[in-house]
Amino acid sequence: MRREGSPFTGVGTVALKEAADHMTSARMHLIMLLVLLTAIGSVYGAIDRIRDTTAEDPHLFLKLFTVAREPLPSFAAFLGFLLPLVAIALGFDAINGEFNRRTLSRLLAQPIYRDAVLFGKFLGGLLVIAIALLTLWLMMVGLGIMFLGLPPSAADIVRGVAWLAVTLAYAGVWLALAIAFSTVVRSPATSALAALSVWLVLTVFWSMIAPLVAGIIAPIDPFDPMSIVNRFEWQQLIARFSPQTLYGEVTGLLLDPQARSVGPVFAHQLRGAVVGAPLPTTQSLLIVWPQIVSLVAAMLILFTLTYVVFQRQEVRA
Amino acid sequence: MPARYGQDRSSVFLLTVFVMIRENMMRTITRTLMAAALGATLLAPPASAQESGAQTAELSGFWLTTSWPEMTIKPGENHSVSLSLRNQNLPPQRASIEVTGVPEGWEWSLKGGGREVTAAIVSPDSSERLTLDLTPPEDAETDRKYPIEVRARTDSGTVSLPLVVRLSETEPVTSGLSVEPELPALRGSARSTFSFKIRVKNEGAEDGLFNLAAKVPNGFHTRFKKGYGSEEITSVPISAGSTETVTLEVIPSRSVSAGQYEAGFEVSGEGLTGTADLKLDVTGEPQVAIIGPQERLSGEAVAGRETSFTFTLANSGSAPAQDIELSASQPTGWNVEFEPKEIAQIAPNSASEVNVKITPSEQAITGDYMVTVRAQNDNISESAQFRVTVKTSTVWGAAGLAIIAAAALILGGAVMRYGRR
Numbered sequence: 001m002r003r004e005g006s007p008f009t010g011v012g013t014v015a016l017k018e019a020a021d022h023m024t025s026a027r028m029h030l031i032m033l034l035v036l037l038t039a040i041g042s043v044y045g046a047i048d049r050i051r052d053t054t055a056e057d058p059h060l061f062l063k064l065f066t067v068a069r070e071p072l073p074s075f076a077a078f079l080g081f082l083l084p085l086v087a088i089a090l091g092f093d094a095i096n097g098e099f100n101r102r103t104l105s106r107l108l109a110q111p112i113y114r115d116a117v118l119f120g121k122f123l124g125g126l127l128v129i130a131i132a133l134l135t136l137w138l139m140m141v142g143l144g145i146m147f148l149g150l151p152p153s154a155a156d157i158v159r160g161v162a163w164l165a166v167t168l169a170y171a172g173v174w175l176a177l178a179i180a181f182s183t184v185v186r187s188p189a190t191s192a193l194a195a196l197s198v199w200l201v202l203t204v205f206w207s208m209i210a211p212l213v214a215g216i217i218a219p220i221d222p223f224d225p226m227s228i229v230n231r232f233e234w235q236q237l238i239a240r241f242s243p244q245t246l247y248g249e250v251t252g253l254l255l256d257p258q259a260r261s262v263g264p265v266f267a268h269q270l271r272g273a274v275v276g277a278p279l280p281t282t283q284s285l286l287i288v289w290p291q292i293v294s295l296v297a298a299m300l301i302l303f304t305l306t307y308v309v310f311q312r313q314e315v316r317a
Numbered sequence: 318m319p320a321r322y323g324q325d326r327s328s329v330f331l332l333t334v335f336v337m338i339r340e341n342m343m344r345t346i347t348r349t350l351m352a353a354a355l356g357a358t359l360l361a362p363p364a365s366a367q368e369s370g371a372q373t374a375e376l377s378g379f380w381l382t383t384s385w386p387e388m389t390i391k392p393g394e395n396h397s398v399s400l401s402l403r404n405q406n407l408p409p410q411r412a413s414i415e416v417t418g419v420p421e422g423w424e425w426s427l428k429g430g431g432r433e434v435t436a437a438i439v440s441p442d443s444s445e446r447l448t449l450d451l452t453p454p455e456d457a458e459t460d461r462k463y464p465i466e467v468r469a470r471t472d473s474g475t476v477s478l479p480l481v482v483r484l485s486e487t488e489p490v491t492s493g494l495s496v497e498p499e500l501p502a503l504r505g506s507a508r509s510t511f512s513f514k515i516r517v518k519n520e521g522a523e524d525g526l527f528n529l530a531a532k533v534p535n536g537f538h539t540r541f542k543k544g545y546g547s548e549e550i551t552s553v554p555i556s557a558g559s560t561e562t563v564t565l566e567v568i569p570s571r572s573v574s575a576g577q578y579e580a581g582f583e584v585s586g587e588g589l590t591g592t593a594d595l596k597l598d599v600t601g602e603p604q605v606a607i608i609g610p611q612e613r614l615s616g617e618a619v620a621g622r623e624t625s626f627t628f629t630l631a632n633s634g635s636a637p638a639q640d641i642e643l644s645a646s647q648p649t650g651w652n653v654e655f656e657p658k659e660i661a662q663i664a665p666n667s668a669s670e671v672n673v674k675i676t677p678s679e680q681a682i683t684g685d686y687m688v689t690v691r692a693q694n695d696n697i698s699e700s701a702q703f704r705v706t707v708k709t710s711t712v713w714g715a716a717g718l719a720i721i722a723a724a725a726l727i728l729g730g731a732v733m734r735y736g737r738r
Binding site for chain 1: 647648649650651678680681682683684685686687688704706708709711713714717718720721723724725727728731732735736
């Protein structure tokens with residue numbers, strides 16, 4: 001039976017309410033405190049390191065995000081590792097939480113469609129992450145200017161903003177995954193565990209699984225050097241199933257203007273090349289464009305699946 | 318210990334003093350002995366004394382001389398006559414000097430040691446030089462002899478020196494400086510240095526410092542060197558009667574066109590002048606420069622796709638450049654083609670355009686590469702480094718957008734199918 005009006009009526013209201021709930025929740029406060037502390041630690045380490053070693057770098061500002069001092073990883077690596085955690089924390093009980101509190105039917109008694117609830121929950125979560133990211137990013141820039149005493153160039157700002165947008169898409173993938181689990185699995189604890197196990201597998205164990213699987217698919221023939229290249233390409237392909245790998249490649253290219261390629265580079269390709277010459281920002285973006293597209297598409301498709309499943313669910317529990 | 322040491326020191330001192338006194342005594346004794354010996358020689362037989370006296374008597378005396386007692390000079394010009402007073406084997410002689418016979422209206426002065434003098438004392442066995450400056454007036458009667466007499470009066474007598482001065486309007490024929498280039502005509506390109514070796518002989522009576530000058534066409538540079546030396550000089554001292562070799566280096570301006578050029582060399586000083594005419598035969602030379610598109614040496618290209626750049630070959634030399642062959646060295650897998658591949662001729666001060674088609678390798682990764690473009694023929698070889706920025710094809714960017722659009726469409730389709738529940 002068709003109903004009248006736009007399915008998106010009330011999305012904004014739901015999204016803002018959701019965002020406000022997240023902003024005031026203790027869960028969000030705790031996890032943001034964790035992220036903030038680690039971020040400050042890594043930036044402090046990076047600034048110390050930059051002062052010591054790279055005094056003359058045309059892209060000193062971008063180094064803030066990528067340089068690390070030993071026990072701590074760099075800011076970009078931290079985000080790649082911890083952002084999924086933030087997204088999962090925001091999304092693992094988005095739908096099944098409402099079920100368990102028996103508030104979904106009360107919510108749908110309002111003049112809004114089910115579409116608006118799901119869209120609103122996703123957008124609300126994304127909005128909270130966006131605000132948190134922007135705050136972190138501005139804090140980084142501010143600390144950098146304060147401690148290094150040099151303003152970033154326009155090109156650096158453009159690269160930084162592009163990277164911020166990709167980071168948001170990366171967080172969106174994990175948020176969509178968490179909401180998908182919360183839709184499919186009825187128990188919030190189970191959905192949280194499921195999302196966390198996917199996160200663990202894809203961020204921690206995937207780098208071990210990828211060479212293993214690649215070795216089975218394309219074994220190395222000691223008499224054929226090309227088989228090494230072949231195996232490496234397989235390994236890279238499998239590794240790219242993890243959003244973290246994609247995000248890492250985007251980070252590498254966007255935050256390092258001198259990087260030219262994400263894949264293997266052969267010596268003959270470098271003959272006659274001017275090594276160390278920075279690429280234009282658009283060229284860096286074009287090189288990692290497939291990765292960016294993959295992240296955005298993965299987010300959209302995960303959300304679409306969730307949407308289809310949610311729309312077909314029985315909500316009158 | 319210190320006490321004994323001191324004693325030793327004082328005893329050594331005493332010993333030294335004693336030795337010194339003894340030596341002095343010895344010296345005095347020796348001197349006395351020698352004086353006695355000399356006295357003995359003076360008292361020797363008179364025969365030998367007379368013999369030595371006869372030898373010196375031959376040349377003893379007091380003279381007033383000059384090298385050239387008769388001369389021709391020009392009216393209105395200052396002329397110096399150098400005089401010499403010679404005292405041979407006589408006690409110091411005081412001589413008052415008088416000049417007589419200088420015509421009315423002539424300016425004259427007698428100088429010794431830079432001042433006007435009227436007397437001189439000549440010590441034994443030496444000479445004093447004097448200079449008689451004569452300046453006849455402009456309107457003095459020419460082609461006539463003027464006798465002038467210089468007298469030196471001493472206690473024992475008078476020596477006189479008669480001079481004859483002839484006035485003539487015409488310049489004396491001898492210049493006093495002979496200039497002789499070793500090779501008066503040289504040939505070379507506009508880039509070469511023309512080195513003329515020139516022998517300059519001072520035929521005048523006096524040593525002098527001579528200034529060097531050269532007259533060359535505009536834009537040419539000159540420098541002087543002495544012989545095979547490396548120092549640049551502006552003047553050269555040449556003593557009377559001797560020869561110096563001077564090197565004149567002429568550097569033509571780079572932009573000079575081929576042809577014959579004249580250069581003048583002049584040495585002057587001490588009232589003497591010598592000149593020499595030199596010839597430079599400058600042969601033409603092409604000078605080709607490679608100019609990139611819009612005078613830039615960088616461009617953009619896409620991997621695997623041909624891009625054409627218009628290069629300009631400009632000849633700024635003085636001769637046409639012929640049969641120029643174009644070549645390039647490029648990264649592996651790249652293809653560089655020229656159109657035309659050879660240029661038959663570029664006239665001086667003109668240019669020729671060449672299309673350079675650069676195709677980066679299919680596998681070229683994004684970034685900057687260097688391609689060297691070379692133009693060469695038998696005598697020129699020019700190269701330019703061209704920086705090619707390889708860009709990623711935007712086709713994949715569009716494909717990526719299409720994928721995102723497809724994902725969004727699927728979401729839209731899902732909303733259409735399942736929406737509004």
